[in-house]
Amino acid sequence: MSERDRYIKAWDDRRARLFMLCVAVVGFAFTVRSSPWIAGAFFIGAMVGAYRYYEFRCPRCDRHFLPFPRDQIFFDTGRCDSCGLAANALPPDDGGGAA
Template identity: 80%
Template structure:
């Protein structure tokens, strides 16, 4: 697997984690008044999704993409807090410099 493919897979994983979190939060919001059991399951799913989103590792520096300290968290500012890598940025092609 090339470095570029690894980055593409990592960014896809990040999008999937965010999608799961949003679906669980919306599921909780829409079911909280009608079914407490389903709302409870959606709440647990939202907590698991938030944890998974928080645990996402940067494909470049392998540190958490979001900071550890709560005072430093901005909701998804689009950069890795460790190395400054922007979201969805791919490394240059390995063969792009050769003529």
């Protein structure tokens, strides 16, 4: 797998994690009054989704993309807090193989 493919796979994983979180939050919002058991399942899903989203690791530096300090919450800035890599950025082309 090339470096570019690894980045693409990582960003697709990040989008999938965010989608899972959004589905769980919306599901919770729509079921909270009608069925508390289903709403509870969606709430647990939202907590797992939030944990997985914040556990995403930067494809460049392999540190948490969104670190979660104890004293404050950083919302998604679209950049890695460790190396500054922008979300959905790909590695630069090395020029190898182009003729």
